[in-house]
Amino acid sequence: ATQRGYRSIETYAKHLTALNEPFELLGASELKDLLDIDFYTQGLRTDKTAMIQPAGYVHSAYQGLVSEGVQVCECSPVQEMLLGDSVHTLKCANGNIKAKNVIMAVNGHIQSFGFFKQSLLHIFTYSSMTRALKPHELKALGGIDNWGVLPADPMGSTIRKISDHAGSGHRVIVRNHATLNQSMEASDGNLKDAARLQDRSFARRFPMLDGVEMEYRWGGRLCLTYNSVPAFGEIEKRVWSACCQNGLGTVKGMLSGMMAVDQAVLGQSELLSEFLKHQQPKRLPPEPFLSVGANATLRWKEWLSGIEL
Structure with missing residues (x-):
């Protein structure tokens, strides 16, 4: 709904065309037919995408691993890792796990174990979810049953x-x-600021749902590096990192995990050779300049987004 937004859609369309990926450009009337709200004036629809429930996705993925004989230990966060010459020990609240090889796929928490210090940016994003809509509210909202707008x-x-x-x-x-x-x-304070912004965004888009309360509010962490590369590789003897997905956890997280397995088990592969061409994470500026500067930049970019926010 802004000129910046229109330019972004145009750039994205060119990118998809170069990749030979199908898409459809939508105008205000077409978006109204799909969503039944008047807020959006232009959009790009990709047919090969799917809206997933993240926790359900992860749960189904590891159930598939269990069916192949992999043992999954839930609700057992690793509190300490003791490195040994032949066996590593992972200390949990209710027991220990011993393993010859360890792949750490813990995103930004790799820093909690002492690795990649002063190299990772820990960004929180925030969400709000309404209570369940009543029948008359759902009717007033209209539109198709499930949709997602980026x-x-x-x-x-x-x-x-x-x-x-x-x-x-x-x-x-x-x-x-x-x-x-x-x-x-x-x-x-972070959560209160997010709640204020999200309530405003909700009211702009859904005036027909005036009075509908938010039932849940939360924040979630993602991990970035200054030069947008993963925190990857053998960081100690028989300990591999497949961390820092730079905001694309489903795709980059899975790819990093696959490459860590290739490195740990095969030693090398054609895809791994390509993956290893990336740089190492760059060192970050010192505090307090890092946090002050980064948060000021985020606020400025939010202001530039205008009504898109």
Whole structure:
């Protein structure tokens, strides 16, 4: 709904064309037919995408591994890792796990174990979810049952309408706002700021749902590097890192994990050789300049996004 947004859509369309990926450009009337809201004036629809529930996706993935004989230990976070000459020991609250080889796929938490210090950016993004919509509210909302809208401007709002699943109810989710928190913890103030922005974004897009409250609000952490490369490789003897997905966890997280397995088991592969061409993460500026500068930049970019936020 802004000139910046229109330019972003145009650039994305050129990128998809170069990749020979199908897409469809939509105008205001076509978006109205799909979503039944008047907010959006231009969009790009990709037919080969799917909207997934992240926790369900991960749960199904490891169930597939279990069916192949892999043992999965849930609710057992590793609190300490003791490196040995022949066997490594992973200390958990209720027991220990011993392993000859360890692949760490813990994203930004790799820093909690002492690796990649002063190299990782810990960004929190925030979301709000409405309570289950009542029948008359759902009717007033209209549109197709499930849809997801990504903002043309990266600092804009991601919106999802999700249909009832196993009694969860029909709901709307709003995601926007980002903060740098090198402590890896978000504050109450961060959550309050996000709630204020998300309530405003919700009201702009869904005036027909005036009075619908947000039932859940939360923040989630992602990990970036200054030069947008993964934190990857053998970091200790028989310990491999497949961390820091730079905001694309589903794709880059899986790829890093696959490459770590190739490195640990095969030693080399054609795809691994290509993957290893990336640089190592660059060292970050010192505090407090890092946090002050990064958060000021994020606020400025949010301001530039205008009504997209």
